[in-house]
Amino acid sequence: xxxxxxxxxxxxxxxxxxxxxxxxxxxxxxxxxxxxxxxxxxxxxxxxxxxxxxxxxxxxxxxxxxxxxxxxxxxxxxxxxxxxxxxxxxxxxxxxxxxxxxxxxxxxxxxxxxxxxxxxxxxxxxxxxxxxxxxxxxxxxxxxxxxxxxxxxxxxxxxxxxxxxxxxxxxxxxxxxxxxxxxxxxxxxxxxxxxxxxxxxxxxxxxxxxxxxxxxxxxxxxx
Amino acid sequence: xxxxxxxxxxxxxxxxxxxxxxxxxxxxxxxxxxxxxxxxxxxxxxxxxxxxxxxxxxxxxxxxxxxxxxxxxxxxxxxxxxxxxxxxxxxxxxxxxxxxxxxxxxxxxxxxxxxxxxxxxxxxxxxxxxxxxxxxxxxxxxxxxxxxxxxxxxxxxxxxxxxxxxxxxxxxxxxxxxxxxxxxxxxxxxxxxxxxxxxxxxxxxxxxxxxxxxxxxxxxxxxxxxxxxxxxxxxxxxxxxxxxxxxxxxxxxxxxxxxxxxxxxxxxxx
Numbered sequence: 001x002x003x004x005x006x007x008x009x010x011x012x013x014x015x016x017x018x019x020x021x022x023x024x025x026x027x028x029x030x031x032x033x034x035x036x037x038x039x040x041x042x043x044x045x046x047x048x049x050x051x052x053x054x055x056x057x058x059x060x061x062x063x064x065x066x067x068x069x070x071x072x073x074x075x076x077x078x079x080x081x082x083x084x085x086x087x088x089x090x091x092x093x094x095x096x097x098x099x100x101x102x103x104x105x106x107x108x109x110x111x112x113x114x115x116x117x118x119x120x121x122x123x124x125x126x127x128x129x130x131x132x133x134x135x136x137x138x139x140x141x142x143x144x145x146x147x148x149x150x151x152x153x154x155x156x157x158x159x160x161x162x163x164x165x166x167x168x169x170x171x172x173x174x175x176x177x178x179x180x181x182x183x184x185x186x187x188x189x190x191x192x193x194x195x196x197x198x199x200x201x202x203x204x205x206x207x208x209x210x211x212x213x214x215x216x217x218x219x220x221x222x223x
Numbered sequence: 224x225x226x227x228x229x230x231x232x233x234x235x236x237x238x239x240x241x242x243x244x245x246x247x248x249x250x251x252x253x254x255x256x257x258x259x260x261x262x263x264x265x266x267x268x269x270x271x272x273x274x275x276x277x278x279x280x281x282x283x284x285x286x287x288x289x290x291x292x293x294x295x296x297x298x299x300x301x302x303x304x305x306x307x308x309x310x311x312x313x314x315x316x317x318x319x320x321x322x323x324x325x326x327x328x329x330x331x332x333x334x335x336x337x338x339x340x341x342x343x344x345x346x347x348x349x350x351x352x353x354x355x356x357x358x359x360x361x362x363x364x365x366x367x368x369x370x371x372x373x374x375x376x377x378x379x380x381x382x383x384x385x386x387x388x389x390x391x392x393x394x395x396x397x398x399x400x401x402x403x404x405x406x407x408x409x410x411x412x413x414x415x416x417x418x419x420x421x422x423x424x425x426x427x428x429x430x431x432x433x434x435x436x437x438x439x440x441x442x443x444x445x446x447x448x449x450x451x452x453x454x455x456x457x458x459x460x461x462x463x464x465x466x467x468x469x470x471x472x473x474x475x476x477x478x479x480x481x482x483x484x485x486x487x488x489x490x491x492x493x
Binding site: 075079080081086092096105109153 | 406408409410
């Protein structure tokens with residue numbers, strides 16, 4: 001099975017003195033569903049940042065989608081990011097754009113044709129139950145609704161990898177369930193690799209998943 | 224309202240650059256016109272032992288446009304009291320030949336010096352009067368005037384470029400959240416910064432149009448035209464096509480360069 005992520009002796013740090021992740025090695029197979037857990041400040045989000053190239057490894061190597069991220073050029077990093085869908089805890093939606101335009105963003109960047117963009121966005125708005133809110137701006141929506149928009153945006157371009165940073169952190173049960181269903185659907189139906197950073201793994205998951213736990217800078221797989 | 228204010232600061236900065244640039248162009252045109260006028264009036268007087276033809280003078284220096292022989296009649300008139308015709312003719316033959324040389328353009332002091340040297344090298348020429356002192360003074364005044372205008376234009380250009388740069392940084396700061404989000408989804412630099420470039424180019428076009436209107440008005444202003452007429456200077460204050468192209472070129476290129484610098488210095492925030 002192809003590996004989407006290969007980390008070898010990976011060290012991540014914001015300053016030279018203290019490593020957040022210290023010489024960790026792990027890999028993620030294509031099409032798998034992975035949870036990353038750990039206490040607050042353990043380095044879960046830091047690890048996720050490194051997976052989309054926002055933080056470069058200080059040591060070891062990190063290969064995502066065949067791209068070595070330690071010495072990656074801007075154009076190669078952009079290319080990789082065009083094949084990744086990211087869901088942030090704080091949604092990161094563009095406030096001046098309608099939710100419809102927010103969802104379109106990865107499709108525009110990937111150069112999809114206008115009719116494809118329209119139909120894809122339409123279908124995603126239905127999936128996240130926000131069709132009636134298409135023309136609204138993010139700040140006019142609740143937190144749960146904004147996260148559903150972020151989820152639709154992450155799925156819009158059928159990425160090979162979805163990275164989600166505590167996607168249901170502050171959400172109500174209805175929105176949380178919808179988000180988990182969408183992530184499961186992407187994984188089972190589209191064979192998208194999904195990596196979720198979370199404090200708690202939901203009990204009613206309908207997919208087989210891998211579980212990595214981060215503690216004191218090291219990453220271990222939990223059986 | 225706030226948005227108009229933001230645009231205004233960039234448009235005003237660009238208009239001041241275009242204004243000072245056009246002042247420089249007008250000054251240059253006025254000086255050129257004045258130099259042409261001076262060139263038509265300016266001449267070098269040459270005294271030769273023998274008669275010389277215009278072609279011979281033209282071969283001596285490419286700066287020479289024409290040569291006219293000065294008639295010795297005036298001199299002879301003063302001397303002819305009691306002289307018979309035969310003696311007058313004899314005198315005419317022994318008198319040196321005087322020529323007035325007109326030049327192709329108003330020469331620099333160096334060109335005058337070189338020309339004088341070249342002429343004096345000719346065996347047939349015995350004396351050259353170039354009126355260098357008067358010429359030097361006028362020329363130096365013109366050069367000084369132009370230098371002052373160039374310094375003024377450069378100063379305006381530098382100061383306003385810094386203002387534009389600062390304004391673009393404010394815009395970039397305003398749009399940085401959107402630019403960062405676009406970057407997270409792999410948008411190339413040009414796409415992330417498209418808004419910044421669009422705003423800069425639109426403002427550059429607005430500034431060019433404003434400057435165009437101002438100078439079209441000034442070029443038809445009777446008071447201003449009267450001033451140039453008084454100075455006996457004929458010039459085109461504003462050439463609608465050429466100068467508009469210059470306005471658009473300068474403002475769009477400047478705004479684009481400054482926007483590019485802002486974009487290249489932008490660091491991704493995560």
